[in-house]
Amino acid sequence: MxxxxxxxxxxxxxxxxxxxxxxxxxxxxxxxxxxxxxxxxxxxxxxxxxxxxxxxxxxxxxxxxxxxxxxxxxxxxxxxxxxxxxxxxxxxxxxxxxxxxxxxxxxxxSPRCILVRADSDIRRLEDLRDITLALGNGKAFAKFLQAKLPLEHVRIVPYSGSIAAMLADEKYAQQGYVFSEPLIARRQGMETRCLMVSELGFNxxxxxxxxxxxxxxxxxxxxxxxxxxxxxxxxxxxxxxxxxxxxxxxxxxxxxxxxxxxxxxxxxxxxxxxxxxxxxxxxxxxxxxxxxxxxxxxxxxxxxxxxxxxxxxxxxxxxxxxxxxxxxxxxx
Known part of the structure; x- marks a missing residue:
């Protein structure tokens, strides 16, 4: 609807x-x-x-x-x-x-997470580097991540609401909910890993x-x-x-x-x-x-x-x- x-x-x-x-x-x-x-x-x-x-x-x-x-x-x-x-x-x-x-x-x-590809070397939020990261503009959790993480050579871009860019770019990560985007990605042939924002303390x-x-x-x-x-x-x-x-x-x-x-x-x-x-x-x-x-x-x-x-x-x-x-x- x-x-x-x-x-x-x-x-x-x-x-x-x-x-x-x-x-x-x-x-x-x-x-x-x-x-x-x-x-x-x-x-x-x-x-x-x-x-x-x-x-x-x-x-x-x-x-x-x-x-x-x-x-x-x-x-x-x-x-x-x-x-x-x-x-x-x-x-x-x-x-x-x-x-x-x-x-x-x-x-x-909180179900809030950052999705990375399952075959990525990124296993913790602290490992986020050398990638493009899609985050919602002005969201509290996004500001928290940017304040707490080094994010070396990470390019922050607006979150589009779609996983299309992540499917096309192996150096791409994005926000998501652990109960939603992983299945959407799986249906399109991509397995993901969820890095829970709560594990960094914002919960x-x-x-x-x-x-x-x-x-x-x-x-x-x-x-x-x-x-x-x-x-x-x-x-x-x-x-x-x-x-x-x-x-x-x-x-x-x-x-x-x-x-x-x-x-x-x-x-x-x-x-x-x-x-x-x-x-x-x-x-x-x-x-x-x-x-x-x-x-x-x-x-x-x-x-x-x-x-x-x-x-x-x-x-x-x-x-x-x-x-x-x-x-x-x-x-x-």
Whole structure:
């Protein structure tokens, strides 16, 4: 579907304010995605497909995103009650006055990577030299890489969104997501190696559910119900993504089922890394947010001080985990 149609869908879906509702009433609410529907939204879709939103009396409408949909601003202005963003976008938005709060982090580790050819001698980010490197202009992770790496004889060029140049030039590397571009390259006969940006220390939470602090203050029960449904949805998606992938494919036919299955496999370890404590899906730490804020400040993207204060809360995800333990809920 063309981006203009997604933009129209977003505008039409943002016209209704968040309703006042008790847990006994069905509340029609919206969740604005940060991109076209794909596996990074798998748990949110799973909560819809498997009835977790409905079980919480939430009539959830998922609004597709795209390259120009301002998700942080949409929540800050209360055009939508919930949206998906990454942690660095949350902090950068708050710096500009967008009052939003993260309440659930689906991916503990960022999927952001630099792709090189599998037959390349480059095995670490520190080995990047004597190549052309395609990076998104102005992106925080790109600025971090340029500040931290020697990048000897590396020519930085704008990221085009395609792997065509990498296919044609063995001395070419580019940004990507570990769950996406490697399969695209493989289908065109090129195996790649993913150098994870998180291994260099830049690791913002990804696929983060955000809301407005006034909604937390005015309707905490609604926020809890949404987080509880989302948490169950992600449990379901990580365990068995097939049915949900069918729905994502229906909403975004450009994402075929093979791509979604590949992505779901890659995302699983990002959501629950080996060092992640049991029953902590979606939780965040003050240390991680503070580290990210310092990194962004060092890059000149934040003014400094304590910009991470108030940027997130574990209040609802911890309550959701506790309620699961009490009722013995398991994925369907």
């Amino acid at each position: 063309a981006p203009i149609i997604y933009a129209i869908a977003w505008l039409s879906g943002c016209s209704q304010p968040t309703p006042q509702a008790t847990s006994a009433e069905t509340a029609p609410i919206q969740l604005q995605l940060n991109w076209f529907p794909d596996a990074q939204h798998g748990g949110f879709y799973a909560a819809l497909v498997h009835g977790d939103f409905a079980a919480e009396n939430l009539d959830m409408k998922i609004l597709p995103g795209g390259p120009n949909v301002p998700v942080v601003q949409a929540v800050a202005s209360r055009r939508v009650p919930f949206a998906i963003a990454n942690a660095d976008q949350v902090l950068l938005g708050r710096e500009q006055g967008a009052d939003v709060v993260a309440v659930f982090a689906a991916m503990q580790d 913002p939470y990804t696929s983060v559910l955000i809301t407005h602090p006034e909604l937390i203050a005015e309707q905490p029960d609604l926020v809890l119900r949404a987080v509880r449904a989302v948490r169950r949805g992600w449990e379901q998606y990580l365990a068995s993504p097939e049915e949900t992938n069918q729905r994502i494919h229906r909403d975004n036919p450009q994402m075929d089922l093979e791509s979604l299955a590949f992505a779901a496999d890659e995302i699983r370890s990002l959501c629950m890394p080996p060092d992640q404590p049991d029953n902590s899906l979606g939780e965040m730490t003050t240390e991680r947010w503070a580290t990210l804020a310092r990194q962004l400040a060092d890059l000149g993207l934040l003014s400094g001080g304590a910009p991470s204060a108030g940027a997130f809360t574990n209040r609802f995800v911890e309550a959701a985990a506790a309620s699961k333990k009490e009722d013995g809920h398991a994925p369907h």
